[in-house]
């Protein structure tokens with residue numbers, strides 16, 4: 001049995017390890033098109049602030065990790081898949097036959113069609129190569145414009161600000177991280193950034209980029225033009241599915257999969273950012289593009305590749321945590337709430353504290369928070385176990401900060417449980 | 419035989435010796451806010467519940483870590499944070515469904531219970547045997563295990 005995995009990010013690496021644990025004898029090949037050892041994009045912000053060096057981003061620290069598991073790592077790019085002959089064509093001209101194939105190719109950054117967006121000095125922040133380019137240009141005092149204040153944009157924001165650049169953020173929506181925080185929290189986050197000396201323009205678009213004498217001229221739709229040594233484009237990503245054209249593997253937003261992470265072609269599975277997997281909260285299939293989901297997918301897809309479809313994916317909870325200049329925010333599940341569901345909110349604007357819980361009946365289905373760093377994970381636990389909160393729901397409506405107690409009351413020996 | 423922390427809330431008097439001992443052992447200060455074990459108070463029921471990491475087999479924290487900074491301690495079975503590898507991304511803090519991995523703003527790293535390497539200070543400090551360190555299969559972690567399996571989307575093999 002030859003398992004081939006395309007894409008050596010977290011989904012691919014965890015899949016390779018899982019396959020080896022489940023099958024001592026199978027042949028395992030991990031094909032990735034980046035030159036570095038398998039690494040974690042998530043660690044890039046910490047490279048930018050010099051908290052780690054490049055090896056600190058590597059998914060596995062032991063250089064012999066893959067060899068020790070008898071998994072071959074191939075640095076090449078897959079250009080096409082022939083699912084009838086079960087063969088991949090590699091960009092260097094070679095071919096690779098597989099019995100089972102996992103596509104874990106992640107996504108690539110996309111920029112809006114703005115004149116001049118291809119100018120030198122405009123970079124996404126997605127790969128180690130991007131990070132190196134950014135570190136060259138983001139010198140202390142340099143003017144830097146960050147286009148996009150979504151999740152990834154906000155993560156880089158922290159790193160850029162710590163590098164001591166003169167930072168301006170431009171976001172076209174009316175608040176920061178609009179897909180993770182509601183209006184109150186997103187607005188508080190903006191005020192927080194401004195209080196730390198970062199200019200944030202919301203409801204504003206970049207309309208043109210021009211190569212100027214010293215760097216770039218970045219025009220905004222409010223009439224301003226900003227001078228910048230570096231423009232970072234963080235306006236979204238799209239799954240890497242181009243090479244699947246004509247393969248019979250169906251795609252929509254990402255690769256379509258069933259509950260076993262199997263694609264429309266029998267021996268082909270998909271995992272991670274590229275896969276349109278099941279969402280725990282909605283039961284629907286969508287691209288979540290987050291690390292914990294890539295880890296879930298890698299494990300589940302590999303288990304099903306090794307043993308025939310034995311492990312169903314109950315869905316991953318969409319969740320994010322973000323640190324913006326010291327203010328930690330997080331969101332889970334259906335943080336926008338459900339029709340007819342109750343909600344509990346605590347807001348302390350002066351201390352930048354916010355906690356919002358969303359219920360469906362007496363079950364917690366979503367949450368978002370600012371400034372919460374202790375016992376945050378229990379929000380995930382309560383959501384994913386669909387714990388009936390009973391009388392604890394009323395207590396949470398009074399004081400949403402008591403989530404940890406609500407969990408303990410349902411699981412530990414207290415009162416009626418003792 | 420691996421041992422685990424066994425907590426009997428009925429025996430806890432809320433004295434917070436465990437929190438003091440934990441923070442002193444691990445952070446060098448007597449400061450309950452820095453403790454990895456936390457005593458929750460239930461006024462209405464008149465009950466105290468000490469709570470910390472159960473070193474669960476699923477180890478979501480470890481699965482979610484993007485840089486291999488959480489590893490299994492072969493001697494104790496605990497899941498330990500490697501301080502020099504942790505980048506402080508906090509993904510483990512949202513992945514742990516028990517809420518027992520916390521971010522420490524002062525160090526920029528996460529902290530969790532590591533059983534003090536096999537001699538947990540909380541258990542030693544507890545005057546009422548509400549916290550004991552005993553053979554794993556005697557700890558009656560069934561409730562937690564049930565919770566764990568309900569939360570399981572990608573249990574480690």
Ligand SMILES: Cc1cc2nc3c(=O)[nH]c(=O)nc-3n(C[C@H](O)[C@H](O)[C@H](O)COP(=O)(O)OP(=O)(O)OC[C@H]3O[C@@H](n4cnc5c(N)ncnc54)[C@H](O)[C@@H]3O)c2cc1C
Nearest residue numbers: 007009010011033041077078105106272273289290291294
């Ligand atoms: C700066 C930054 C910060 C982030 N922070 C967070 C965070 O805090 N929390 C969070 O949950 N997520 C975060 N993410 C997102 C997270 O990194 C991704 O969800 C995760 O990397 C997805 O893993 P993956 O294995 O699916 O894809 P990837 O990590 O993208 O790996 C896919 C690999 O496949 C390769 N590949 C693509 N096409 C081919 C081909 N045809 N042939 C061969 N190889 C190919 C790619 O080059 C890549 O190396 C962050 C991302 C970035 C960029």
